Amino acid sequence: MKKPNTNYTKSGRVNIAYQVFGTGSFDLVYIPGWVSNIDLMWSCPELVSFLTELGKVARVILFDKRGTGLSDRIVELSTLEERMEDITAVMDAVGSEKAILFGHSEGGSVSALFAATYPNRTVALLTFGVFAKRRFTEDYPWAPKDEQRQEVYDMIENSWGSGDMNLDSLAPSKANDKVFMDWLANYFRSGASPSAALILTKMNTSVDIIGILPSINVPTLILQRTNDIDVKIEEGKFIAKRIKGARFVEFHGDDHLFWVGNTREVLDEMIGFINALKLSDKSGGQLLTIMVAEIIQKPEVKSLISIDYEQIDEQLIQKYKGTLHHIDGNICVATFAGSAKAIHCCLDFKKTLEGLNLSLKAGIHVGDCFIEDNKLAETEAVIKTRQINSIAKSKQILISQTAKFLIPNMGLKFSSFQPSPYIALPNLFTIEDILSANVKPSMGETQILSKNGFLLDHVMQYIEDNLNSEQLTVEMLCDHLGLSERQMQRKIKAVTNKSPNQLIRSVRLHRAKELLIGKIDDVAQIAFQTGFTSPSYFSKCFKNEFGMSPSELISLD
Known part of the structure; x- marks a missing residue:
C-alpha cells in the first residue's frame, strides 16, 4: 500500500x-x-x-x-x-x-x-x-515502582533509541530480527527527542484514569x-x-x-x-470537570454594587472553554472538558478578585454530568463538588483525587487536605500555583495573568507578530510583557522546557516549516521571512529541530 x-x-x-x-x-x-x-x-x-x-x-x-x-x-x-x-x-x-x-x-x-x-x-x-496508571499502589500492584520508573528515565537520558533501551522487550518475537529492531530504534528516535521522550514519560507517571x-x-x-x-x-x-x-x-x-x-x-x-457495531443516537451523560466557585466579600469592603459578578464569571469561564450553568448570588457553577482548564480558571479567577479586594474559594471534581438546554442536572458528582466548595476556606481551591490524577503537576503544588472527621469527603487536595508563589507580580504581569489568559499565549502571540524581525530579543519580550528576564526564563522553562531564546528560534522554525510545505517561496527567502539573516545557519537550525534539512523536506512527496 x-x-x-x-x-x-x-x-x-x-x-x-x-x-x-x-x-x-x-x-x-x-x-x-x-x-x-x-x-x-x-x-x-x-x-x-x-x-x-x-x-x-x-x-x-x-x-x-x-x-x-x-x-x-x-x-x-x-x-x-x-x-x-x-x-x-x-x-x-x-x-x-x-x-x-x-x-x-x-x-x-x-x-x-x-x-x-x-x-x-x-x-x-x-x-x-x-x-x-504507571505508579505502583496497593490497589494497583502491577504498575512499576518509583525506582523502576527512574531506571526508565535514566535509559532515555543515556541510551535513547539504542539497543541499550531493551527495545526487544516490546517485541520478543522480533528480538533476532535486526531489520525490525533497527527500524524500531529509528522510529523512536524520529518520534521524539530524548528530552521530549523523558518529559512525556514523566507526565505519564503522574496520570491515573x-x-x-x-x-x-x-x-x-x-x-x-x-x-x-x-x-x-x-x-x-x-x-x-x-x-x-x-x-x-x-x-x-x-x-x-x-x-x-x-x-x-x-x-x-x-x-x-x-x-458488529451499530451507530447509536441515544444521548446520555458525559464526563466533565465541575467547578463550584464562591466569591467572598472582605469585611472592610462595604459595597459590591459596582461589581458585575456575572460578567467576571462569564469572561473567565469562556476564556478557558468552560460552560457557565448557574449563578446564585456569589456562587457560580461551571463545567469544563478537563481538569487543567478548571484549575487554571480558578487560579485566574482568584487573582482577578484579589485585584478587586475580594477573595475566592472553590471546589473542583470530575464526574458524570447530564446537560439539557444548558441546564446542569444535580447529579451525584455535582452535589459532591458543592460539598467540596462548602468546606473550602477563603482563598482556598480544593480538588478531588479523581480530578488531580488526570493532570501532570506542571507548575502546580498539590497538598493533602484533611477535613473534619465528621465530613465524609476523603482524598482532597489544595492547589497552589508555585510559578507565582513568593513572586510579587508587576502591574504588567498581573494584567496578563488576570485579564488576558496564560502567559505562554501572549509570549507566542508576540513572537508570531514579530516573526520576520531579526531584532526580536528576549529583552524586547520582557519589556512588552512587563516581566524581568529572570521571571521570563523561569516561567517559559517550566511550561515549554525551553529557554526564551530557544522558544523564539523554535517558533521561527515551525513557521518556516509551514511555508516550506506550502511551497510559498524558496529556502533563502523563507529564512529571511522568518527572521534568519543567514540561510546556512537557518538550514543548520532547521535540521537540528526536525531531523532533516529544508531541501529534504521540500523533496518529500
Missing part, C-alpha cells in the same frame, strides 16, 4: 500531522502509544500489513500527538485534555463526526478519557496493551497478550471490569506491539468487533 499524504491541522497554536486512508462504514482514529512518526510507520512491512487490513473495514485516521513525530514540538509539556483537543482537531479536519478510538498502550489512556468526555463523538473504544473508567458508556473491547512484559495482563482485566459492558480478550504471546506476533488473531477480533 502506498503511503498516504501527510497533512496538518491546527490544535490551538500547535500543528498536528495526520494521514487518512481506507474505506468503511466507520472512521477509526488510531492513538499511538508513547511516541510515533506517521511517515516512518510506512517503512515497517509488519505495521503496513496491519494498517492495510484495518483500511479494508474502516476509514483509518493516523496522527502524531503534539510534541512527537511530524507534529510541532514547540510545547513539549501537554495534558491529557490537550491531547483530546488534538484528536478533535484531526477529526474536524477530515470531517469525522464520530469515530472508533483505537488506543495502544498509553494511547489507550487518552482514548478512554476521550470516550468518557465526548461520547457523542465516540462510536466505540478499542484498546491494546492499555494501562490505567481509574476514577473515570465507570463513566465510559460506549462499546468497548480490551485486547492484551498473556505475557506482555511492559503492561501486565492483570491491568487489562482490571480496566475491563470497571467499564460497563466491556469485553476482554486475551491472546497468547508476549509482544507489547500489536503489529507483530499473532497479528491475524488480533485483526480477526478487531474486525469482528468493528463489523
Whole structure:
C-alpha cells in the first residue's frame, strides 16, 4: 500500500500531522502509544500489513500527538485534555463526526478519557496493551515502582533509541530480527527527542484514569497478550471490569506491539468487533470537570454594587472553554472538558478578585454530568463538588483525587487536605500555583495573568507578530510583557522546557516549516521571512529541530 499524504491541522497554536486512508462504514482514529512518526510507520512491512487490513473495514485516521513525530514540538509539556483537543482537531479536519478510538498502550489512556468526555463523538473504544496508571499502589500492584520508573528515565537520558533501551522487550518475537529492531530504534528516535521522550514519560507517571473508567458508556473491547512484559495482563482485566459492558480478550504471546506476533488473531477480533457495531443516537451523560466557585466579600469592603459578578464569571469561564450553568448570588457553577482548564480558571479567577479586594474559594471534581438546554442536572458528582466548595476556606481551591490524577503537576503544588472527621469527603487536595508563589507580580504581569489568559499565549502571540524581525530579543519580550528576564526564563522553562531564546528560534522554525510545505517561496527567502539573516545557519537550525534539512523536506512527496 502506498503511503498516504501527510497533512496538518491546527490544535490551538500547535500543528498536528495526520494521514487518512481506507474505506468503511466507520472512521477509526488510531492513538499511538508513547511516541510515533506517521511517515516512518510506512517503512515497517509488519505495521503496513496491519494498517492495510484495518483500511479494508474502516476509514483509518493516523496522527502524531503534539510534541512527537511530524507534529510541532514547540510545547513539549501537554495534558491529557490537550491531547483530546488534538484528536478533535484531526477529526474536524477530515470531517469525522464520530469515530472508533483505537488506543495502544498509553494511547489507550487518552482514548478512554476521550470516550468518557465526548461520547457523542465516540462510536466505540478499542484498546491494546492499555494501562490505567504507571505508579505502583496497593490497589494497583502491577504498575512499576518509583525506582523502576527512574531506571526508565535514566535509559532515555543515556541510551535513547539504542539497543541499550531493551527495545526487544516490546517485541520478543522480533528480538533476532535486526531489520525490525533497527527500524524500531529509528522510529523512536524520529518520534521524539530524548528530552521530549523523558518529559512525556514523566507526565505519564503522574496520570491515573481509574476514577473515570465507570463513566465510559460506549462499546468497548480490551485486547492484551498473556505475557506482555511492559503492561501486565492483570491491568487489562482490571480496566475491563470497571467499564460497563466491556469485553476482554486475551491472546497468547508476549509482544507489547500489536503489529507483530499473532497479528491475524488480533485483526480477526478487531474486525469482528468493528463489523458488529451499530451507530447509536441515544444521548446520555458525559464526563466533565465541575467547578463550584464562591466569591467572598472582605469585611472592610462595604459595597459590591459596582461589581458585575456575572460578567467576571462569564469572561473567565469562556476564556478557558468552560460552560457557565448557574449563578446564585456569589456562587457560580461551571463545567469544563478537563481538569487543567478548571484549575487554571480558578487560579485566574482568584487573582482577578484579589485585584478587586475580594477573595475566592472553590471546589473542583470530575464526574458524570447530564446537560439539557444548558441546564446542569444535580447529579451525584455535582452535589459532591458543592460539598467540596462548602468546606473550602477563603482563598482556598480544593480538588478531588479523581480530578488531580488526570493532570501532570506542571507548575502546580498539590497538598493533602484533611477535613473534619465528621465530613465524609476523603482524598482532597489544595492547589497552589508555585510559578507565582513568593513572586510579587508587576502591574504588567498581573494584567496578563488576570485579564488576558496564560502567559505562554501572549509570549507566542508576540513572537508570531514579530516573526520576520531579526531584532526580536528576549529583552524586547520582557519589556512588552512587563516581566524581568529572570521571571521570563523561569516561567517559559517550566511550561515549554525551553529557554526564551530557544522558544523564539523554535517558533521561527515551525513557521518556516509551514511555508516550506506550502511551497510559498524558496529556502533563502523563507529564512529571511522568518527572521534568519543567514540561510546556512537557518538550514543548520532547521535540521537540528526536525531531523532533516529544508531541501529534504521540500523533496518529500
